[in-house]
Amino acid sequence: MADIRFVLNGKETEYHGSATERLLDVLRNQYRCTSIKCGCREGECGACAVLIDGILHNSCCVAAGAVDGSSVVTLEGYRETARFAALEKAFAAVSAVQCGFCTPGMILAAEALLSKNPHPSEDEIREGLSGNFCRCTGYNAIVNAVSGAAKEGNGLW
Amino acid sequence: MVNGYTASSLKEALTILAETNAVPYAGGTDLMLENRPGVKYLFLKKIPELRSITADERYIRIGAAVTFTEALASPLVPPLMKEAVSHIAAPAIRNAGTFGGNIGNGSDKADTVVVEFAADAKARIVSKEKERIADIDKVFLSRKHLGLSDGELIAEILLPRKGLERYAYTKVGGRQSQAVSFVSFAGVFGLENGRITNAAAAFGAAGDAVQRYRDIEKSLIGKTPDEAKKVKADYLRAYEERILVNQSRVGPEYQRIVCLNLLNDFLSRFGV
Ligand SMILES: Cc1cc2nc3c(=O)[nH]c(=O)nc-3n(C[C@H](O)[C@H](O)[C@H](O)COP(=O)(O)OP(=O)(O)OC[C@H]3O[C@@H](n4cnc5c(N)ncnc54)[C@H](O)[C@@H]3O)c2cc1C
Ligand code: FES
Ligand code: FES
Numbered sequence: 065m066a067d068i069r070f071v072l073n074g075k076e077t078e079y080h081g082s083a084t085e086r087l088l089d090v091l092r093n094q095y096r097c098t099s100i101k102c103g104c105r106e107g108e109c110g111a112c113a114v115l116i117d118g119i120l121h122n123s124c125c126v127a128a129g130a131v132d133g134s135s136v137v138t139l140e141g142y143r144e145t146a147r148f149a150a151l152e153k154a155f156a157a158v159s160a161v162q163c164g165f166c167t168p169g170m171i172l173a174a175e176a177l178l179s180k181n182p183h184p185s186e187d188e189i190r191e192g193l194s195g196n197f198c199r200c201t202g203y204n205a206i207v208n209a210v211s212g213a214a215k216e217g218n219g220l221w
Numbered sequence: 222m223v224n225g226y227t228a229s230s231l232k233e234a235l236t237i238l239a240e241t242n243a244v245p246y247a248g249g250t251d252l253m254l255e256n257r258p259g260v261k262y263l264f265l266k267k268i269p270e271l272r273s274i275t276a277d278e279r280y281i282r283i284g285a286a287v288t289f290t291e292a293l294a295s296p297l298v299p300p301l302m303k304e305a306v307s308h309i310a311a312p313a314i315r316n317a318g319t320f321g322g323n324i325g326n327g328s329d330k331a332d333t334v335v336v337e338f339a340a341d342a343k344a345r346i347v348s349k350e351k352e353r354i355a356d357i358d359k360v361f362l363s364r365k366h367l368g369l370s371d372g373e374l375i376a377e378i379l380l381p382r383k384g385l386e387r388y389a390y391t392k393v394g395g396r397q398s399q400a401v402s403f404v405s406f407a408g409v410f411g412l413e414n415g416r417i418t419n420a421a422a423a424f425g426a427a428g429d430a431v432q433r434y435r436d437i438e439k440s441l442i443g444k445t446p447d448e449a450k451k452v453k454a455d456y457l458r459a460y461e462e463r464i465l466v467n468q469s470r471v472g473p474e475y476q477r478i479v480c481l482n483l484l485n486d487f488l489s490r491f492g493v
Contacts, residue, residue: 066222067222068222068225080223081223082223082224082225083222083224083225083261083262083264084225084260084262086253086256106254107250107253107254107310107314110311110313113313119290119316120312120313120316121316121317122313122314122317124253125248125249125253125254125314125317126253126317127225127246127249127252127253127262127264129222129224129225129227129246129262129264130246130249132222132225132227132264133267173313176312177312191312192312194311194312195310195311195312195313195314196311
């Protein structure tokens with residue numbers, strides 16, 4: 065039986081396990097992509113966000129078999145990019161990280177937003193991050209960080 | 222693939238469905254929460270025939286595996302449907318969730334289904350042997366009851382091209398994002414030569430089924446808005462008696478009042 069073939073952070077891979085497993089569990093347990101957090105397992109919190117073919121998904125709501133033939137990016141891969149560097153700097157500049165649990169999901173949600181809309185308004189940033197819950201910052205710092213990254217990283221997106 | 226099937230064409234998918242007990246999997250946003258033990262999934266997202274939005278003379282045809290995000294980006298999808306879709310969850314769920322899955326999940330809270338009821342939408346249903354077109358209320362019967370036989374898949378949702386211009390849509394939920402409806406309402410109004418031709422009103426999340434009462438709607442058809450105003454009190458009373466509400470968190474009385482307020486607002490918006 066053919067395996068699940070996909071590209072993970074730029075590298076081709078084959079997964080031999082069950083197609084019905086949660087992508088969240090497969091990426092954390094099999095591939096040790098521990099940037100992905102499990103906050104709720106119900107699609108509500110965004111802590112498990114990944115990009116599948118460039119599109120934001122909550123990996124707790126994705127079956128492993130669904131990524132056959134796709135490209136998956138987690139923060140482990142995204143952190144190698146210049147875009148990540150711009151976001152990291154902007155998050156640090158306004159103290160948009162406290163415990164950090166939500167941060168990988170926030171960063172990938174920001175990437176998904178900025179790649180579609182490089183100069184979002186505050187409302188558009190809030191909408192873009194609306195599926196990502198943060199229990200520490202009160203959100204304003206994160207919104208400012210994304211806005212700052214869009215300005216400072218002009219041309220990256 | 223262990224416990225999964227992929228298909229590159231609809232024909233291949235229907236053969237797999239006829240020969241196995243695979244469960245159709247579109248975006249997974251309901252299935253992965255259910256996490257049914259011992260299932261095998263048939264992955265639909267990469268089947269081109271289920272992924273397009275097209276228009277013919279009478280209908281906008283939305284492929285069953287089209288995502289909510291894709292529908293929002295399409296100039297073909299009518300504003301009424303876009304308004305409902307834009308209120309669904311948050312970006313990551315809209316990127317995954319599909320129209321076919323919204324019906325297939327069999328929840329009376331399914332936001333696109335409420336619009337489909339108000340819009341007199343149809344679904345194209347396919348199986349290995351045949352294909353048929355069915356009215357939405359023959360496909361979505363009530364909570365967890367679908368008018369689909371084994372081996373059948375929803376291929377497309379057909380929305381009428383004309384007549385959806387005058388509408389109202391409201392979703393009442395606990396918060397702005399990621400809210401599941403307490404009540405959702407979609408209304409479609411039609412007026413020709415000063416007379417009412419349509420007053421479709423559909424309610425979701427209140428009872429076990431999506432509710433629409435065509436006999437009560439009829440009491441307004443053929444009347445001018447001014448004439449309709451005179452029977453509006455009777456019309457609202459008829460709904461008050463008929464609307465089914467459930468023991469949700471917000472309580473049945475609150476739900477009933479919200480339904481009637483939404484109905485009242487809908488008619489007022491069009492001069493009734
Ligand atoms: C956090 C969160 C928030 C949500 N918010 C909302 C909301 O606001 N409004 C709302 O309406 N829904 C909401 N949902 C529910 C869900 O996203 C929708 O019902 C969505 O449309 C399901 O689509 P899917 O493609 O993900 O379905 P799947 O999970 O893939 O499938 C759902 C069901 O449909 C069947 N199915 C799928 N495709 C077909 C087909 N073509 N033919 C026949 N059967 C099929 C499957 O077998 C399964 O039984 C939410 C879900 C989550 C996790
Ligand atoms: S763990 Fe996936 S959305 Fe919360
Ligand atoms: S920084 Fe702690 S949850 Fe966001």
